[in-house]
Amino acid sequence: MPTLFKYESGIKFLSKPENLTLIADPTTTKAASNCDVAIITHSHTxxxxxFPNEGIKVYSTELASKLYESLTARKPKNTHFVDFNKKMNINDIEVKFIPAGHLLGAAQVILYFDDLTFCYTGDISTDKMLTVPKAEIPDDEIDILIIESTYGKADLMFDSRERINISILKWITDSLQSKKIPVINIGHLGGAQELIAFLNEMLSIDIYCDGRTSQINKIYKQEGIKLNWNSFDILNDTELKAENSVILLPRALKKPPEFLKSRKIARSIVTGQASRFAFSSFEQAFPFSMHANCNELLNHVKAINPKKVYTLYGFDSEFASVVRQKLKLFARPIKLSKEKPTLEEFL
Ligand SMILES: [Zn+2]
Ligand SMILES: [Zn+2]
Structure with a gap:
């Protein structure tokens, strides 16, 4: 019987003949507990x-586990580290991690079963950025590619990252000129570090982040990414210089912190979702994303040239149809996959 795989709160694989089950990026502890091994591609929650579940044997990069700990303040347990670009055996299944871009320590996973070679991308970015390399192309022949499709819809409006960065820069300098402190909501992990690295290069300005983002920044810094920032947890608000500071807030934080109450501020948000939604409570919304856009995803599929493509998350149906039309490859959302496994519905 061929290797079985399906989506069940994560991507579940069955290796024959031992009936070993492996799950990639499980989204519930129950799904992971039912499997022998879990692979985690990156630290986004x-x-x-x-990670923090003693009963689950987890494989990830060391960096993904460290970043998870600073992001959530929870300790990973029972975690085994995998290096990039080195084949290793995980419970008799040969596996290789290659860089995915997206975040530090983020991996695409290649699984070598006897009959089929899989590549599961996790979240990827294919542009070389200041804080992360671009997603690598596997040098193996891939039978089945399972690819994220968060922004896999052709008509989403993404400008180039350079141009978006320039508009953020312009918005910051305009705000400062009108004596307002620019306050930017942005993802703690990934987006914030990329923006800090860019602003450090372009402006001589004080950047303030919350404590958790600061912890993440420290890990990036240990990895050799040049970042300069201050933590506003230790900020005495008289220190905040209206003419020369920018504040970064976690993306979902609606109310600005107390120390900004008496200040004149201008607010914007940086998120890939700005390609879809207006974010009208902000002065500006910038669609900068650490995820590949539709065209970038398509180029990634093309370069890998797999026999079959399964899409996952976001615009999975839309992206599968783009792949079918443009690349003439078999493609469908893994969640809607009709190729049902047998073997008692795959254990
Ligand atoms: Zn992610
Ligand atoms: Zn994700």
Whole structure:
């Protein structure tokens, strides 16, 4: 019987003949507990819930585990580290991690079963950025590619990252000129570090972040990424210089912190979702994303040239149809996959 795989709160694989089950990026602890091994591609919490669970044997990069700990303040348990570009055996299944871009320590996973070679991308970015390399192309022949499709819809409006960065820069300098402190909501992990690195290069300005983002920044810094910032947890608000400071807030934080109450501020948000939504409570919304856009995803599929493509998350149906039309490859959302496994519905 061929290797079985399906989506069940994560991507579940069955290796024959031992009936070993492996799950990639489980989204519930229950799904992970039912498997022998879990692989975590990166530390964003929609991919990494299995880390702090003693009962689950987890494989990830060391950096993904460190970043998870600073992001959530929870300790990863029962975690085994995998180096990039080195084949290793995980419970008799040969596996290799290659860089995914997106975040430090983020991996695409290649699984070598006897009959099929899989590549599961996790979240990827294919542009070389200041804080992360671009997603690598596997040098193996891939039978089945399972690819994220967060922004896999052709008509989403993404400008080039350079141009978006320039508009953020312009908005910051305009705000400062009108004596307002620019306050930017942005993802703690990934987006914030990329923006800090860019602003450090372009402006001589004090950047303030919350404590958790500061912890993440420290890990980036240990990895050799040049970042300069201050933590506003230790900020005495008289220190804040209206003419020369920018504040970064966690993306979902609606109310600015107390120390900004008596200040004149201008607010913007940086998120890939700005390609879809207006974010009208902000003066500006910038669609900068650490995820590949539709065209970038398509180029990634093209370069890998797999036999079959399964899409996952976001615009999975839309992206599968783009792949079918443009690349003439078999493509469908893994969640809607009709190729149902047998073997008692795959254990
Ligand atoms: Zn992610
Ligand atoms: Zn994700």
């Amino acid at each position: 929609d991919h990494s819930i299995a």
